[in-house]
Amino acid sequence: MPVNNRLRATLVCALCFLGLPLLTCAATPPDAPPVILIQNATILTVSHGTIERGSILIKDGKIAEVGPSVKAPKDAQVIDAAGQWVIPGIIDCHSHIAVDGSVNEGSVSVSSMVNIADVLNPDDVDIYRDLAGGVTIANVLHGSANAIGGQTVVIKLRWGLPASKLPFEGAVPGIKFALGENPKRSNFSIPGATPRYPTTRMGVEETIRTAFAEARDYKKSWEDYDKRVASGDKSAIPPRRDLRLDPLVEVLDGKRYVHAHCYREDEILMLLRVAKEFGFKVRTLQHVLEGYKVADEIAAAGTGASTFSDWWAYKVEAYDAIPYNAAIMTRRGVIVSINSDDAEEATHLNQEAAKTMKYGGLTHDEALKLVTINPAIQLGIDKRVGSIDVGKDADLAIYNHDPLSAYAVVQQTLIDGRVYFDRKRDIADRANLEKEKKALMQKEKKAGEKKPDATIEIGKKPGAKPDEKKPEEKKPEDKPRPPQTDAISGGVL
Amino acid sequence: MKSITLILRFVAVVAAVCLISRGASAQSQQPAVVALTHAKIFTLAGAPIEDGTLVIRDGKIAAVGANVEVPAGAQVIDAKGLQIYPGLFDPITQMGMSEISAVNATVDTTETGAYNPDVVAATAVFPSSEHIPVTRASGITEVLAVPDSGGFDSGGSRGVIGGQASAISLAGWTINEMLIKRSVAMVISWPIIETRTFDFATFSRREKPFSEAKQEYDKQVNELTDYLGRARHYAQAMGHGGPADYQRDLKLEALAPVIRGQLPVLVFADRARDIRNAVEFCDKQKLKMILAGGAEAYKVKDLLRSKGIPVILRPTLSLPIEEDDPYDRLLSQPAELAAAGVKFAFGSFDNSFARRLGQQAANAVAYGLPYDEALKAVTVYPAEIFGVADQVGTLETGKVANIIVTNGDPLELTTDVEFLFIKGQRTSPDNRHQRLFEKYLNRPKAAAAN
Numbered sequence: 024m025p026v027n028n029r030l031r032a033t034l035v036c037a038l039c040f041l042g043l044p045l046l047t048c049a050a051t052p053p054d055a056p057p058v059i060l061i062q063n064a065t066i067l068t069v070s071h072g073t074i075e076r077g078s079i080l081i082k083d084g085k086i087a088e089v090g091p092s093v094k095a096p097k098d099a100q101v102i103d104a105a106g107q108w109v110i111p112g113i114i115d116c117h118s119h120i121a122v123d124g125s126v127n128e129g130s131v132s133v134s135s136m137v138n139i140a141d142v143l144n145p146d147d148v149d150i151y152r153d154l155a156g157g158v159t160i161a162n163v164l165h166g167s168a169n170a171i172g173g174q175t176v177v178i179k180l181r182w183g184l185p186a187s188k189l190p191f192e193g194a195v196p197g198i199k200f201a202l203g204e205n206p207k208r209s210n211f212s213i214p215g216a217t218p219r220y221p222t223t224r225m226g227v228e229e230t231i232r233t234a235f236a237e238a239r240d241y242k243k244s245w246e247d248y249d250k251r252v253a254s255g256d257k258s259a260i261p262p263r264r265d266l267r268l269d270p271l272v273e274v275l276d277g278k279r280y281v282h283a284h285c286y287r288e289d290e291i292l293m294l295l296r297v298a299k300e301f302g303f304k305v306r307t308l309q310h311v312l313e314g315y316k317v318a319d320e321i322a323a324a325g326t327g328a329s330t331f332s333d334w335w336a337y338k339v340e341a342y343d344a345i346p347y348n349a350a351i352m353t354r355r356g357v358i359v360s361i362n363s364d365d366a367e368e369a370t371h372l373n374q375e376a377a378k379t380m381k382y383g384g385l386t387h388d389e390a391l392k393l394v395t396i397n398p399a400i401q402l403g404i405d406k407r408v409g410s411i412d413v414g415k416d417a418d419l420a421i422y423n424h425d426p427l428s429a430y431a432v433v434q435q436t437l438i439d440g441r442v443y444f445d446r447k448r449d450i451a452d453r454a455n456l457e458k459e460k461k462a463l464m465q466k467e468k469k470a471g472e473k474k475p476d477a478t479i480e481i482g483k484k485p486g487a488k489p490d491e492k493k494p495e496e497k498k499p500e501d502k503p504r505p506p507q508t509d510a511i512s513g514g515v516l
Numbered sequence: 517m518k519s520i521t522l523i524l525r526f527v528a529v530v531a532a533v534c535l536i537s538r539g540a541s542a543q544s545q546q547p548a549v550v551a552l553t554h555a556k557i558f559t560l561a562g563a564p565i566e567d568g569t570l571v572i573r574d575g576k577i578a579a580v581g582a583n584v585e586v587p588a589g590a591q592v593i594d595a596k597g598l599q600i601y602p603g604l605f606d607p608i609t610q611m612g613m614s615e616i617s618a619v620n621a622t623v624d625t626t627e628t629g630a631y632n633p634d635v636v637a638a639t640a641v642f643p644s645s646e647h648i649p650v651t652r653a654s655g656i657t658e659v660l661a662v663p664d665s666g667g668f669d670s671g672g673s674r675g676v677i678g679g680q681a682s683a684i685s686l687a688g689w690t691i692n693e694m695l696i697k698r699s700v701a702m703v704i705s706w707p708i709i710e711t712r713t714f715d716f717a718t719f720s721r722r723e724k725p726f727s728e729a730k731q732e733y734d735k736q737v738n739e740l741t742d743y744l745g746r747a748r749h750y751a752q753a754m755g756h757g758g759p760a761d762y763q764r765d766l767k768l769e770a771l772a773p774v775i776r777g778q779l780p781v782l783v784f785a786d787r788a789r790d791i792r793n794a795v796e797f798c799d800k801q802k803l804k805m806i807l808a809g810g811a812e813a814y815k816v817k818d819l820l821r822s823k824g825i826p827v828i829l830r831p832t833l834s835l836p837i838e839e840d841d842p843y844d845r846l847l848s849q850p851a852e853l854a855a856a857g858v859k860f861a862f863g864s865f866d867n868s869f870a871r872r873l874g875q876q877a878a879n880a881v882a883y884g885l886p887y888d889e890a891l892k893a894v895t896v897y898p899a900e901i902f903g904v905a906d907q908v909g910t911l912e913t914g915k916v917a918n919i920i921v922t923n924g925d926p927l928e929l930t931t932d933v934e935f936l937f938i939k940g941q942r943t944s945p946d947n948r949h950q951r952l953f954e955k956y957l958n959r960p961k962a963a964a965a966n
Contacts, residue, residue, distance in 0.1 A: 148839050155843045210618045315952075319962035335949075336647065336868045338618035347953040354957075367835045370843075374875065377929045383953070429878030429929050453842055460840065 058082050059440055060095040064104035064421070069111055069388070069395050070410035079109065081417040084439035089411055102421070107434060110391060110426050111410050112159025112418035114398035115369050116329040117282075117309050117362035120149040120161060121178060121189065127166030128173055132206065132220060133234045135198060136266040138174035139165050143186040149366035154180045154444040156370030157420030157433045160191060162362075162402055164309070165199040167284040170206040170221065170230040172199035174270055175282060177402050179418070179438050195403045197306070198270050200283035202227055202290040203340050210338060228293050235301040238271035245272075280306035280403065282329075286340035288316040295324045307401045309362070311352075312344035318355035327401035328352050329360040331368075332375035333382070349393060350383020360398035373420075377427035390427055416440075549573045550942070551586040552921065552935075555595035559911040560602055560896050570600055572917040575940030580911050593921075598934055601891075601926050602911050603657025603918040606873050607828050607898035608808060608863035611659045611684065612641030612648060612691075617867075626664040630675040631743060634770040637661035638682035638698050641691050647867045649947035652686040654871035655926050655933045657918035658696060658908055659684060660898075662782070665705035676740055678703035680770070681782060683904050685918060687938035696916070700902040701806060702774045706785040706794040707736035737797065744801055747771035780804040780903075786830070786837065788815035795819055806901055808863070811837050814849045817856040826859040826901045831869070832876045832883075844883055850893070851884030861898035862890075878927035890927060916940070 059081040066074040066089065078093040079086060088094075095101075119126045123144035128134040143163070153161065159180055165173030175197035178189040204210055207222050221227050244262040251259035273279035281298070285291050285308050298305050307327040308314060312335070314321055314328045321328055330352075335344035352359045361376050363369035376393040379385040385393075399409025408416050417440035424431035436444035550572045557568035559580060569584040570577065578587075586592055615622035624640035641661050651659070661682050665675030680699040688694035709729045713722045750768035753761075773779035781798060785791045786809040795816070798805035807813065810827040811834070813820060820827065829850060836845035853860050862877050864870040877890040885893075899909025907916045917940035924931040936943045 149835075152835060152843045204618075315956050316959075317962075318956075319959075323962070333871065334868065335650075336616050339616055342616055342646075343952060345949040345952045347949065347957075351953070351957060367833060370835075371833060371879070374879075374929055381930045381932065382949075424882075427929070429875050429927065430882045432882045449843070456840070 058096055058099040059102060059417070059437075060093065060099040061102045061104050061109060061419070061421070062093075064107050064109045066411055067108060067110045067391060067426070068411040069391055070412050072388075079411065079417075079419070081437075081440040084417055084441070086411060086413055086415050086417050089413060102435065104421055104434075106423070108422045108424065108426055108431070109411070110157070110373075110420050110422070111395040111408065111415075112420050112436065112438065113157045113369075113372050113394045114160040114162075114360070114402070114404075114409060115153070115158050115363050115372060115394075116162045116307065116360045116398040116401055117364045118153075118161035118163050118366075118369060119166070119364070120153060120366050120369070121145065121147045121163060123147075125166070126164070127168040129166070129168035132169050132230045133171040133267060134165070134169045134173050135171050135234070135268075135270045136173075137165065138176070139163050140174065140176040140190060140196070143176070143178065143189055145182075145184060145186045145189060149369075150180050151182050151444070152366060153369040154182055154436045155433060155446070155449070157373060157422070157426070157436055158369050159418040159420070159436060159438045160398075160402075160404070160408060161369070162197065162282065162398070164197070164282060167199065167201035167205040168208075168211075169199075169201060170227045171234055171271070172201055174198050174279070177404065180436075180443065181438055182443050191402075191404060191407075193407075195278070195280050196273075197280040197282045197402075198274060200231065200281055200294070200305075202283065202285040202294060203287060204338055205284065206230075224287075224290055224293070227290070228297060231294070231297055232300070234268075234271060235275070235297070235303075238268045238275060239301065241265055241268040242272045242275060274303050275301065277304065282307045282309050284309045286310055286312050286344075288313040291317050292320060295320060295326065298324070306403075307360075310364070312341055312348060314357070315345065315348045315351035316343075318352045318357055321352065322356040327358045327360070327397075329362045329398065329401060331364070332361055332378045346378060346382035349379045350385050353379075353385060353389060353393075354383075358397050358400050359393055360401055361393045362398070373422070373426040373431060374429055377429075380427065387427060549578070549587050549590040550937075550940075551584075551590040551592050552595045552600060552919075553586065553592055555598050555600045555921065557600045557911060558602075558891070560892060561910040561912050568600070570911065570919070572919070572937060572940045575917055577911060577913055577915050577917050577919075579913060593935065595921055595935075598921050598923060599926075600911065600919060600921050601655075602895045602909055603652075603920050603936070603938070604655050604873055604894045604926065605861070605898040605909060606651070606656050606659040606864050606870050606894075607861050607902060608662050608865045609651075609659045609870050610664070610867055611651065611661050611686070611870070612643065612645040613637060613661055613663070614867055615642070615645055615647065626675075627679065630665070630739075631677045631767060632663070632665075632675070632679045633677045633702060633747075633768075633774070634766045635663060635679035636682060636699060637663045637680060638684065638691055638695060641682065641684060641694070643688060643691055643694060646948045647870070648686050649945075650949055651867070651870045652936060652938065652943065653933065653945040653947050653950070654874070655920045655922065655936070656870060656873060657686055657920065657936070657938050659686060659870065660700060660902060662701075663703055665703065665784075674705050676705060676707065676736060677743075678705060680779075681902075683902060685908075685916070685938050687941065687943045693939075696904050696907055697902075699773075699779060700904065701780050701782040702771070704740075704781050704783045704794075706783050706790050707733050707740070708785075708787070708790055709733045737793075740797075741801075744771065744775070744803075748775050751775045774803060777802060777804050780806050782806045782808050782828070784808045786811035788812040791816050792819065795823055795825060798825075799823065810849075810860075811846065813858065813860075814852045817853055817858050820853075821857045824859075826861070826897075827853065828863045828898070828901070829853075829860050830863065830865055831872070832862070832879045833872065847879055847883040850880035850890070851886075854885055854889050859897060859901065861893045861901055863898075874927040874931075875929060878925075878929075881927070894927070 062078040063076050066077040077091050080088040080093045080095055121143050123142045128137045162177050164175045177191040177194040179191050206227050221230050248259055248261050283305055305326045307329050309329050311328045311330050330348050333346040335341050349359045372394045376390045379390050396409035399405040408418050419437045421435040422431040423434055434446050552570045557565040565582050568582050571579040610625045613625045627635050663679035665678035681701045682698050683696040683700045684694040711729045747768045751772040781803045783794045785794045805825050807827045809830045813827050832847050834846045864873050877894050881887050881890045896909035899905040908918050917937050919937040920933050921935035922931050922933050
C-alpha cells in the first residue's frame, strides 16, 4: 500500500536521522492485479480523440483494449470512473526528484563522468507527491552548474520499489548540458574561491567544443584499435579508458540524448551550431525560455523544446520569458513539452499545460500533448507511453474534472497497470498513520529520557550512554553547497 | 477543417493582440462616464446580478444594479455574455520593489538592519516596473507592496521589523496616483528557532544544538519586547507636547500607530509553535495582528479564530513543510480554516507568480473550500483585513472603480480579462509578454535555419 510505504519511508528517514535502529522493513510495491477495467470514464486518449463514457481494459500492465464498450473478463478488478477523466500519465521532462543529495557536481565544467542513476533515492517523498499529481514518468537530470553536466536517467515513479526498479527499462540515457548564467556562475560564487572557467558564453561554447574535440579523437583511437584487433594485430594496445569522454562518444554515436539547459536565443543557436560541427543531435532544449525567438531554427534542427508555463524575471536571462513560448514554438513546428524542474510544480503540470490555451490559443488536445505524448517523443519512449492506445503501458491518471482546469484533482495514478496512488485510500489511511507516528515518537521520547541531557543533537545517538566507549563519530564532511531550495544560486533552474 | 479552425483561432488571437497594442498607453483619456451594460455582475456585496449595469463616474462606481439607467452622454460598453468582478487583490507582493530577483541592483525589498519600522514600501515602488502591467493583465488590480526584514545584526537569519507595507492600485503615471494607502501594516518577521542554518558569508552549513538556537530566539524576542517598550514610552512622550519637547527618533515614531493599535502588524510565521508565540506576544503587547504565511495555521485555528486574527496564506501551490504531512496539506488547509471560522486571504508572496493568485484560490476550491469564499479571499477579504474595504474589494456605489470584465470564472486558468478598469480608467492589458509574443509571432519564417 503506497501510503503506508510513504510513512514508512519517512519514518525510516527520520529514524536514521535520529540514529535509531531501523525497525521497519523495506517498502513493498502495490499489488498487481492481473486484469483491471476502468469504466464509464471520459477518456482523453491524446492519440485518437476523446471517448465519452468509455472503458480501458488493462492486462499484464498493458492497455489491452480501449473503447466505448469493452468486454472484460469476470475476474477483472473494476474501477468505476463515472464522471471522471482519464489521461495518459503525465511525463515530466525535467525533474530533480529521487536524487540523494546534491544534483550538482559543480567542481568542474565538464562533469560527464558522474551519473544521476547512481544516486537514485527511492524513498524521496517527492516521488509520492508527484504521483499524487498524476505524474508517472520523470526525466531525472543532473544540475546546471556545468557546461557539460552529469548523466541522466528516465524513471517511472514506482513508489515502494527499490532504486534498481525505478529506471524506465530501455529508455535512452541522457546527459545534461547547460548554457548561460549557471555554467558561467553569474549568480553564484564561493567567497574566496578562484573563479572557474568559463565565465562567459564564449567560454561555454569553447568548453563544449574542446570536450567534443577530445571525444572525437578518443573515439577514433578506439576505432583504430578495434580495426587493428579485427585485422589480427596482436600487438595492438587499447587506449586508456576515459570515463569523462565515454558518455560524449555515446552522444556522438546517437546512443545518449543531450538535454541542454538554456535560456537566450544566442546560446540556443550556439549549441545547435556546435552540435552540427561535431555531428550530434541535441535531443531537447530545456527551459529554452527564448525559444520563441528562434523557433524556426529549433524546428529545422529537429530538436525538442521543454519549457516552463509562466516563470519569468528570476534572473536576467529569464527576463524575456513569456507564457506564449510553448504556443509559438508549437505553431512553428517544434515538439514542445511543459516541465517542472521542481517537485511542487510537477504536482500540477496538467494546470501548467492548460495555460497555453489562454496564452497563445493552443487547443485542448495540443495543450494535453505538452505533458503526455510530446515529452514521450522527446525522451524516445513514445512507443511505450504518452497516449492511451492498445499495447502501451497502462500508465494513467484519473481526475475528477477536466484535467486542464484548476479545479481538477487526481483520484488515482496507475503505472504498469498498478494503482500507485489512490486519493481515497490516502485519506482513509491518515488517521492510522498519525497514530503510528505518535507511538513512534513516544518510543523515541522514552529513549531520549534515558539520556542525561534530553536535548537530541544531530549525529548523536539519543539512547547511547555517555560512559560507553565507542569510536568517535565523525560528522560527514559535507562539501559546502548552497541550500537545495535556492535554485538560482544552486544552478538547478 | 479542424486545422482551418485552428488557424482562424490563432489569427483571432493575433488580431486581438494587434488591437490591444494600438492603444499603447496604459490609461488613455476616456469620457468621464462609462456604463457597462448587460453583464452578469458579481458585486461580492450581495447576490450576483444577472443582466446588470455598472456606471463609472470620476473614477468611482456611481451605480450598480439590474435597473440602473445609463446616464446621458455615457460611453456604453455592451458586456453581454461577460461577467464583472471587483479586480483581484494580492495582499503580499514586492510589486515594483523587485524587478529581477537575482540582480541586486533591481531589488529594493529588504533594508539592512534588524529594525526598520520607518521605511515604507511605497517609496521603492517603481511605477514603470514590467511586473505591473503583466500582473494586472491577469485581473489583479491592487496589491500590497510588502518590505522584507533583512539584517543579521540581531542574530538569527533574518531581521525583525521590515517596515511598512503599502496598498497600491496597479496603474497610474506616478506612485502618488497608484497609492490606495501608504501605510497599511507594519511587517514583522517572527524570530524562529533555527537549528540548521546556511551561512552565506562562509558558504557553509551550520548546525547548532536546540538550546543555542533557543537562546538566540529568546534574545531576539527580548530585543523586540524592549524595542516596543521604548516605542511605547516614546508614543507617550509624543502625547505630551510637540516635537520640540523631545529628541526625535523616527524609528520609534513610526511605531506609534502600532502601539496605539491603529496600524496592524503583519507577522510572518509558519510553524504552529511560532504562530502561537507570536499571538501570545501580540496579545500581551496589545498589537493588532495579521498572520502571514501560516503553513501550520490549521494547527492553531481555534486560537486564531478566538483572537480574531486573520491570515494571509502562503501559496496553496506549495509542498507540505513536513515530510510526513499529507501531500495536500496546504491545498486543503483553506477549507479547514474556513470551516473553523478563521478569516483568510490568499497571497502570492511574489511578483512573477502574482498572476497565479486565481489559480491558488481555485486549487483551494478543488480541495474543499466553498467557491464564494475563494473569490472573497482574493477580493473583499484582503481589503477588509488591511482596512481599505471602504475603497476596494466589492462593487458598490462610491467605491474606487477597480473592475475586471471577464469571459468566465476569474479563478480559472483559461479565463481572459476582456476589460480592465483601474481607478475608473479603462486600462490596457498590454504588457511586455504580449508585446514580445506579437513581435515574434510575426517574425518572417527563417530563410535558411541554421
